[in-house]
Amino acid sequence: MSRIELRVNGRDVEVEADGRTLLTHALRDHLRLTGTHIGCDTSQCGSCTVHVDGKAVKSCTMLAVQAAGCDILTIEGLANGRELHPMQAAFNDFHGLQCGFCTPGMIMMAVDIVNRHGRPDEATVRAELEGNLCRCTGYHNIIKAVCAGAERMGEVA
Amino acid sequence: MYDLGYSRPATLAEALELLQQDDMAQPLSGGQTLMPVLRARLAAPSQLVDIARLDELRQIRPIDGGIEIGAGMTHAEVAAHPVVRAALTALAALAGGIGDAQIRHRGTIGGSIANNDPAACYPSAVLALGARVQTNLRILDAEAFFAGMFATALEPGEIVTAVRFPACAEACYLKFRNPASRFALVGVFAARLGSEHRIAITGGGNGVFRWHAAEQHLDRGADIDSLDAVPLDLANFTGDIHGSAEYRLHIAKVITRRALMQMAGQLT
Numbered sequence: 001m002s003r004i005e006l007r008v009n010g011r012d013v014e015v016e017a018d019g020r021t022l023l024t025h026a027l028r029d030h031l032r033l034t035g036t037h038i039g040c041d042t043s044q045c046g047s048c049t050v051h052v053d054g055k056a057v058k059s060c061t062m063l064a065v066q067a068a069g070c071d072i073l074t075i076e077g078l079a080n081g082r083e084l085h086p087m088q089a090a091f092n093d094f095h096g097l098q099c100g101f102c103t104p105g106m107i108m109m110a111v112d113i114v115n116r117h118g119r120p121d122e123a124t125v126r127a128e129l130e131g132n133l134c135r136c137t138g139y140h141n142i143i144k145a146v147c148a149g150a151e152r153m154g155e156v157a
Numbered sequence: 158m159y160d161l162g163y164s165r166p167a168t169l170a171e172a173l174e175l176l177q178q179d180d181m182a183q184p185l186s187g188g189q190t191l192m193p194v195l196r197a198r199l200a201a202p203s204q205l206v207d208i209a210r211l212d213e214l215r216q217i218r219p220i221d222g223g224i225e226i227g228a229g230m231t232h233a234e235v236a237a238h239p240v241v242r243a244a245l246t247a248l249a250a251l252a253g254g255i256g257d258a259q260i261r262h263r264g265t266i267g268g269s270i271a272n273n274d275p276a277a278c279y280p281s282a283v284l285a286l287g288a289r290v291q292t293n294l295r296i297l298d299a300e301a302f303f304a305g306m307f308a309t310a311l312e313p314g315e316i317v318t319a320v321r322f323p324a325c326a327e328a329c330y331l332k333f334r335n336p337a338s339r340f341a342l343v344g345v346f347a348a349r350l351g352s353e354h355r356i357a358i359t360g361g362g363n364g365v366f367r368w369h370a371a372e373q374h375l376d377r378g379a380d381i382d383s384l385d386a387v388p389l390d391l392a393n394f395t396g397d398i399h400g401s402a403e404y405r406l407h408i409a410k411v412i413t414r415r416a417l418m419q420m421a422g423q424l425t
Contacts, residue, residue, distance in 0.1 A: 131256070132257075
């Protein structure tokens, strides 16, 4: 066991875990941040997407120790108190979720897309969401929500 | 995952010392292949030596006649880098199409070629462009570096530190994606270096290889459409549930033609 220092959603935290502990397990089991989901065991579904030092990554494909000293943002860190992040609000307004399982990963990825592309067109959003799977196949509304969320994020900034 | 140790040395020298002291230690770069392998318990290294953040591996710089890319540069960084985009547009495009956005944020060029997955994209560029692979011990020609499926010339304790590419304006990488996994069912990197055509094919199943007969055919001035009649050895391809060897061979010919047409500006 080793002591791993992380900065999660703006808070400095310590996790006592094995070297083999995945970042996603450290977040869910040790820090009880269960908004980050585990949908597959093969690095394919993107449900576990979080930001590490500002970049979207799959937290199931990274050890917690690899993230030591990094700044981590999870779905729990997006909203401002009770006020939803513009991307969360857009997913709500455009019915960008059905069962909701993939949604935290979709939203974290969507914010990353906007951070890199500003206001992306539909084709860009579809290409950039390649690493996020929705088993409900609700992609159409997800794409609409991401485009609308991008507009709103632009207005806030 | 089996239990294992982890260290993140501050310098390349320290990392190499750790790897040389322990035969069962495994260098860890972006981990986008290694983590799934470890989770599936397909490998059991004693420890991981994290080299992803080493300054020595994290630069892209112009060199005489080309560019040098540090082994620790991520696919996203290579895809976005102005020096790469200017000198090797096709390589930047290849890097920007690997896996998905999350994977491109962590996966590295050094990790990709050291792993030499038979369906990986990067090995085809390294081979087609005649890039040279710099390790902590030596410089290897691409031909000498790749040694078949998941095999390279790397010795225990030896790691890739950088890859040196020649600048090349006439080059194109195209892949035919497996519709489910989105991996390259077949990928082709076509290039023209001076008067010499180079075609490297990945995804065949036995590891990246060059289609020499087609290269010579094109060097003699033959047109792209006549490539179909040029022999391509079926032994370079294997079959699986995603496609037979014959199917892969057929796709390789089609994709080669398309890549050459795109290179020549005949197809956009």
